[in-house]
Amino acid sequence: MNPRAARIGRRPRWWSELLLIAVVYAAYSGGRLLVRGDTQTAVDHGLAILRIEKLLYLNAEHPLNRLFTATPALGIPADFAYASLHYLVTPAVLVWLFHRRPARYRAARTWLMTSTLLGLVGFTLLPTCPPRLLDASHGFVDTMAQFSSYGWWGAEASAPRGMGAMTNQYAAMPSLHVGWALWCGVMLWRYGRTPASKALGAAYPLLTVIVVMGTANHYFLDAVAGAAVMGFGLLLTAPATRLVDRIRDRLRPVVGGGRSPLVSGGCETSAGERFPGQRSSPSSADDTPAPAR
Template identity: 30%
Template sequence: MGHPNMTVPYEPPQWNSAPAWKLPGWGEPVMVASILIASMVFNRRRGFRILDRRRRRRDGLLDDEPDSARSSDDLLTRDQMLANESDDDVSAETLSTVKNAPKKRRCCGTVLYTPNTSRFADHFHSRIMQKFPFLMEMFYWIITFAFYRISKILSQAVFSKTGIWEIAMDHGLAILEFEQFSWLSFVWPVHERDVQQWFMHGHQSLLTILNRSYALIHIPGTVGFLGWYYYVAPSFNTFAVVRRTMTLTNFLAFTIFIFYPCMPPRLLPPEYGFLDSVGRNNGQSVWMEGKYVNSLAAMPSMHFAYAFSIGCVMMYHSGIFRRTLEPGEIRKSKLWVTFYVWFGLFYPLFILVTIVATANHYYLDACVGFLVTIIGFLCNRVFLVFLPLEDLLLWCLRLEKPVPSTADGARRSIRA
């Protein structure tokens, strides 16, 4: 159950801080939906009219290129798709002359030809997608949330006989014991309980800020970041790397949630000295409690994983560590460089303090969150193997994938 030296005498806390805001159950979902809709509108394709098909050729968006290459994640060009073509089933000469020729995809060392959806470019729902290309990103994150929901169900099924609550508590106590008594204990000289107690004694006004930040920044902030970076990223490829990295980080973390349920410190028995500062007085967030939330998913910390990802993107976006910029990208002013660097450093540290001070995560949770983010970045291109499935899905829906509007604003300002 845990090392006996980890327990402390329990005393009822004297609260001077405020918990998280007690919002109605629909409040936070409406907030996130509003951010998504605002991102969709803000990233719309200017000058493109859904009902005016005569503008198609002039806009140069829904053209007659046989492979609709610009609509894929890699924004493959027609020449790239036909390069090094052998005399397999379809020759390069044939593909280059046939209208709506199949797309050429490489998957697991195999060349696949998938249906080309450019013939559906004039369909009404395709034109809606062309006008609001961020809808595609919203679709990806709906899939991610669905997998998160499944992770809770699967974890409960895996531990249905042994009791998931007891297993999760054992895992939480094992993490505490590892941090405090293993040979790596020097990495964490200040225990999580001591951090929370520092805020509890004389600094509860700061704890109020952390309580409300924990509930309201994680999901709305991350969604808002994705909408913002979709617009300002120097290219869609750069944005796609960030999106794939965060998505793979999610999937790796969700897999750990299934097989290693872990109780956060705030849910441990009171003799271990942790307080639920966020949830007291029923000040819960819809993202922390409810049938759609896995409350035994402390390991790894997705709060820190997201914050670390966002921090790295901010550092990259500043351009300070890059000798050469991407095509069309311009150097930022010293004021903006300072802001991006400062934010890139401050935000992950702020979230780390928040998750520890509010007893929602252990130090080790943040460390593993850091590791899964690094793995997600190094292996993010693994998602490209799903492009053939995406092509088939779009074909079934009679839908042409939209051309991303990323960096359109920057290109307009350069032309001006």
């Protein structure tokens, strides 16, 4: 069997996958903190996005934000969804793929990780102030601050109270809330076998787009950029997988020509010499049969 085909069809070790995902997520979270830019630059970028949206009649954030602000029955669940589903649904889909679709898992995981790292590049190149942090004169209300008494978050993004310094609030472009939700939706639609799973796959990304705009955490163009990042990540999945395989093959000890490795580590004995404790072979030409007893 082709070694690459064997790797694709084999389920990875769960502990190595857990370690890999933890390392990538730690790098992503740490990278978000390290790329904090100038606040005024982030505000300027946010206002520029808002102007472009108004010019193109894409400004859906204002009506949604007003609706969520005036209707706690919508705003509070939306805040809970923004603060939690991002970190619950994505790992759940990864675990589901690992157990139910092992042949598809590796490519799906590589797609997600590659896209996430591309998102980090976006945060670096274009720090962006979310709508909720713009001056109140621009007409946005931070629903998570307004309804913070109902959840674990405070007035600083979706981080737990007192931990706002642990997140970069100016990493709005692209929206990986939308990007990860799109990835989950594609996985559920493509590999789910029931109508309910396919319906969830279609609804989850759309619901996420509405939530991130209604809570004033992202602009519509942030959501578009999140989808674009996932598209680029998908294109890079196959090359990234081949690169990892190539590196892994080079690091693996080479056994030439398909021969079995020498147990002696390359040391050889001279004719008639035996390793200590080695039994004589009756078929050997140099050995004489033992006398019968």
